[in-house]
Amino acid sequence: MNLRESAGIALGALRANKMRSFLTLLGTIIGVMSVIAVLSFVEGLNRFVSEKLLNAGANVFWVDPWGFVTSQEAWEKVKDNPAITLDDLDALRVSVPHAAMVVGQADTRALARFREKEVRSVNIRGRGAGYDVIDDISIANGRHLTDLDDQRRRMVCVLGSEVAQELFPHGDPIGQPVRLGAESYEVVGVTADKGKMFGQSQDRFAAIPIRTFQKYKQERGSFGIAVKSIDQASMPTAQQEVRNVLRGRRHLRPGQPDNFGITTSENVMELYHNLTGGIFVVTVGVAAISLLVGGIVIMNIMLVSVTERTREIGIRKAMGARRRDILAQFLVEATTLSLSGGLIGIGVGVGLALLAGAVSPLPTAVSWPAIILGIAMSAGIGIFFGSYPAWRAARLDPIEALRYE
């Protein structure tokens, strides 16, 4: 009795009882489906984050008054730290030998306007030269902000593509005066499209020189410094140099804690991994429970099936089926059952993931390890929970079985 025969018999039995089979498989379907859907989502997020965050922020760390705060407690400790100033920025620019780039960063929101056209809640970025590398943006039209713009506190701006689109649907924005909040800025450049991240447009901003920002908008914005080290290896050295400079400027004695914070993309990734790790654990828990329930249901239905087919087992034994033939038949049947549940679950899970990816900003990617895991889990369920009913079937007495009504 080969595998194909047994699987054929099993599929025949499944087809004969479609509704019952479906209800039986519901637990397995839901279990596998949730694993696939969530893992696809996490996988999508992973790719997205490592692509966007790590690439843009390669060898970059950020200096601000607070550092990477992840709890209320931590916030209490750092909330009164002194602000980072332009003088700090200038000091870092000249005395951090392992920094390739030191860029001031400040952000606020304002209304952008050109003649009668308005764009609300535009992210106004005060940026030093080099911001294009840190923010990972490129110019589609015109030029970037320069150091000279910054030194002279020029009233110039680079528009994000979305803002430019909305303010200048037809004409060329370069050289035009745009109001950002209370002041007017000359457009010198428009960036290339970056698309959306978590449903947020990344092109809805206007960048102006950091000193211009400081002069007109500082009271409404926070100030930080992005430092890009020469290479990966000099990251720790560069961070230490930054700490030394800032501690010196703030007259901190040895033993006193830093009253500023340094954040690396690793910090962000760590938090991110904790977060998705949590999602993963919860999913595995939910899936384990539904698979356990699914397995018990399969065991139950297999016991019913063995009882219903006692006569058939008797016939097969009379025709020369050995114990292992009957065992194999029912094991294959249970596994076929659970595997069909698994495949349906994978189908629905992948479908859900793709649907979610299509209609919502959530990034999703089908995760092959998750699909393999789903197949392995459902097959394992069939074998594990099918063993007992199959064993019961195999050791039926042929005479009793033939006599069974």
Add this chain to the structure above:
Amino acid sequence: MLISIRGLHRVYEVGSEKVHALDGVDLDIAQNEYVAIMGPSGSGKSTLMNLIGCLDTPTSGSYKLKEHEIGTMSDDELARIRNQEIGFVFQTFNLLSRADVLHNVELPLVYAGVKHEERRRRAKESIELVGLTDRIKHKPNELSGGQRQRVAIARALVNKPSIILADEPTGNLDTHTGDEIMAAFKRIWEQGNTVILVTHEADIAAHARRVVRMRDGRIESDVRQDTATMVGAAR
């Protein structure tokens, strides 16, 4: 000797009581005999049939089938003997209801490990023998009782067993259909097969060349009858 039974006992324990279903049976059956085992219910004929069919093992005594001692065999060895040496025909047909005629007839060959093509060929041959080639794709519930029993006979013959063992093969059939089935058994016997019928009906037993009567777990009589007596008893 095809079948050689000596001092066969089969004891069932029902609660604390011991029931001697077979109480010392000696029986020899040669190749190409046509034997009817008769007796009222409780006589032990079903127990004897189960033992001859290798579905059960004796409590004591010896049962040799083609020099294989059955009494000491394991479950799997018994299954192999059933597969190779015994062709069963049951009162209630015992066909697989979800499988078509072809698959039902193939079943013994599946467990014999015969390859797919060969299986198909031999099953079709066997089905032709009972004249059901035009019903090959039908399910048992699409067939009449007589047709079902012919499928069962085709299945019993398909692996060329040493013994065709039929348990009340006409019990669920009307007289006319029953006669057809008995004619089929006669043909099978004439082709050189050994046929053992278990029945409580005298006119069915009359088709056989030898009648073994059972009572209280023992053989009461063992009579060979010639063709003339046989036909006289049947008609």
